[in-house]
Amino acid sequence: MLVVLLSSALLVSGIEPAAATSPEDTAAQQLADRYAPVVKLQDSAANCSEGEHYRPIDVQSVLGNQQVALRGPWEPPDLIKTQPQGKDLGLRYPGYFLDFPGDPLRPACDYANWSAQLNSQYAPTVYAHVAGDPKYPDQLSLEYWFFYIFNDYNNTHEGDWESIQLIFDAPTPQAALTTQPAAVGYSQHGGAERAKWGDAKLELVDGTHPVVYPAAGSHANKYGQRLYLGRGSEGLGCDDTTRPEPAITPKVAYVPMNRADYLAQYPWLGFEGRWGERQRSFFDGPTGPNMKESWTAPIQDAESTWRDDSTVVPAGALLGPSSTSVFCAAVGTGSNLLRETLDRTWLLALLLALLIAVVWFAASRTRWTDADPLPARRPRAWGQAVVSAVQLFRRRPGLFAGFAAALGVLSLVTVSLARLEAARRDAPTDLSAPTQTATGFWAALVALAVTLLTIATYVVLLAAVMRTLDQLDRGEPVTTTTALRDVIRWPLARAAAQYVVVVVVLTIFVATIPLAVYYAVSRAFVVQVLVAEHCSGGTALRRSRRLVARRWWRTAVPLTLVVGAGLAVGPIAGIVLLLATDWSPTLINVVSSILFALAMPIAAAAVAYLYFDRATQRPPEAGEPLDALRSA
Known part of the structure; x- marks a missing residue:
């Protein structure tokens, strides 16, 4: 009885009694x-x-x-x-x-x-x-x-x-x-x-x-x-x-x-x-x-x-956006969106309606038929530009496979460089290694080099695909090797460097981000102009701005959709495989990289067709290079 009374008193006081041992x-x-x-x-x-x-x-x-x-x-x-x-x-x-x-x-x-x-x-x-x-x-x-x-x-x-x-x-x-x-x-x-x-x-x-x-x-x-x-x-x-x-x-x-x-x-x-x-x-x-x-x-x-x-999640870099990294970001973003709309279903419905409306509007404001890939120099709606690029891929799969392989080889350089810092620190470099955050001067230097090489790889791809279309349009023989070899004939480095530096500087300051977006779209055809119109880098930047003038939105939306689709094909397929199969993340990332390597040349071709559409409707002015429509 004494024990019971003592336990009751302890409970009333809020003190938990010790259990019997x-x-x-x-x-x-x-x-x-x-x-x-x-x-x-x-x-x-x-x-x-x-x-x-x-x-x-x-x-x-x-x-x-x-x-x-x-x-x-x-x-x-x-x-x-x-x-x-x-x-x-x-x-x-x-x-x-x-x-x-x-x-x-x-x-x-x-x-x-x-x-x-x-x-x-x-x-x-x-x-x-x-x-x-x-x-x-x-x-x-x-x-x-x-x-x-x-x-x-x-x-x-x-x-x-x-x-x-x-x-x-x-x-x-x-x-x-x-x-x-x-x-x-x-x-x-x-x-x-x-x-x-x-x-x-x-x-x-x-x-x-x-x-x-x-x-x-x-x-x-x-x-x-x-x-x-x-x-x-x-x-x-x-x-x-x-x-x-x-x-x-x-x-x-x-x-x-x-x-x-x-x-x-x-x-x-x-x-x-x-x-x-x-x-x-x-x-x-x-x-x-x-x-x-x-x-x-x-x-x-x-x-x-x-x-x-x-x-x-594999630590090693592969070609293109990693499916696993995109998966991590997508789940987090989706969860945040769900949290914000879980008790506000009207907001979720509104967002879904806006997304459907934007996609429907973009798809309905273009044409998808009559999309023969040649001749390249003719007006096209952006839907036709996409279909033309796909049709060109179907007609010349070997040529595009060559571009995909070249893109993979060039990207291997960035992969090797990305692992340099890990090797210097005696860290594991296999694809299942721990994901560590590298710090210090060497890590920053390696990251900068990887970024520059990645940009250079994409610029070379755009130029080589544009050169291919230009030669096909002129009835000249073309191969992957000759197209890539011809890239060195144009002043790509200076124009690309100016383009990237201006965009980066404007992006650093939040207030000037809209200017960065405007500049990026208005000079988006600089590589295509350099290759097709045989001009200097400065002239190409000015020419691209004139091609986009008064059609900025009609250029920005197709470019975003085309380039975004090229970047997204691999990761989206990878996410589906992650959720639907028990394949290893390394294998899924490899599959995603292969799809990326195939999709990006097609996206580059679609961008080239968009350039040809603008160039046919706005020939060079006095003092600019020879008309892009004139056959060599």
Whole structure:
């Protein structure tokens, strides 16, 4: 009776009583201390939307907090209690949820600022629990649970529970102390990744403490410094662990094995609601550890949900935009758009309607028929220019395959140079290597060289394709080799350098970005003019401006669509393959690069046809080069 009265008094005062210690719990706590994880969180950034601003924290940081409320499941959610304590959550409350300060759909810096305040008051904490599985009586699970106040990933939501799990081939904690774990599982979104004890990917400190790399924002637990690509149970998007801070060793809060004992010490482990604001879809707050199958049937859950590896985003550069990089960016952008429109369906409907209207308007304002690729020098609508380029590809596939191969060879130079910095730092250079951020003078120099070579490659492609069309139009024989060889006959470097420098300088200052866009479109035909009209770089820039004058929008839209399609074909196909197949990212990026190499010469041909359309309607003026329409 005295014990009951004392426990009641402690609960009323808000102090959680210590659980009774049994020999089994004593051994289990020793086990928990022996294998306590070492955590390498990602580096934080000054910008609250970048890096990692959340730590695995003591649950007491949100219980009894005046900024937290317990709400009911009705519409609108009713306020049940402010500053709920652990004993309040112990009453279970299925369908209820904790409401933290902020809006998870538009978090801004609210949660990051709140996290900084809580981190200064509470030490990093993990909750350790040893559990058996009725279906596997000869095995034991040691779980470490991490609680974060916010998930700042694609699916932003309040509260976040993650875990790692060690499995022992032992029936009791006492027996587990005499052996090593058989396997380890790190939780990652809807699943977990397995490692055998002693695997190379499992990093250990002092031989027993597994090192965990929580991904920035999502807190998915990873085994190393990588950029991971998520599909299916791996989550949708990309998890980044490439910039870890120095390791921390969170405080281990031991959770007794017996349910009655752990509820006495941690009554919030009886809560059946959600640890975060209720929202639609995957923006919903999560349930707690006690609601997971890994808590009640840990070995069964491991057998059904653990996988042997995670998908790594290839670090090596390939030709054209990387499908995996575009996938990472596209998922993040799509998630942001969904968040902004989830509770404003009218805005989503408006955006979709505008997109459909723009595509329909652009497609209906052009002609697609009567698109014979030769003669090249004749007026064409932009739709005809695209179809003409495709028709030319169909008639001369060998010629375009040659351009694709040449583009690939030229781009290999940039790929090799991009790896130079990694090799200088003795970093891995294989396509599955860790994604590191190179810094310093040499890294900046290599990045500049890669950029310049990439621009040069595209300029050479535009000139070679234009030379090909010019010769075909004149009835002259042409091959890939001769077209590329003839490129050196024109002053491309000076004109291209002036074009790029002006655009870059105007882009640096936000106020002059519209001028950069205007300049980029109005001088977009400089390469075509140089090749077809045999003039100097300065004259070509002026001539391009006159060709576009008074037709700026009619030039900007087709150019954007044509060049954008050429750049997007590979990544879009890659994203489809990523979602629809289990191919490796490296193979998918190779396929994407091949499609890019084929698409860009076609896009270059379409741009050349757009130039011919402008040139036929606006011949050179007095003092300019000879008429582009005159045959040589």
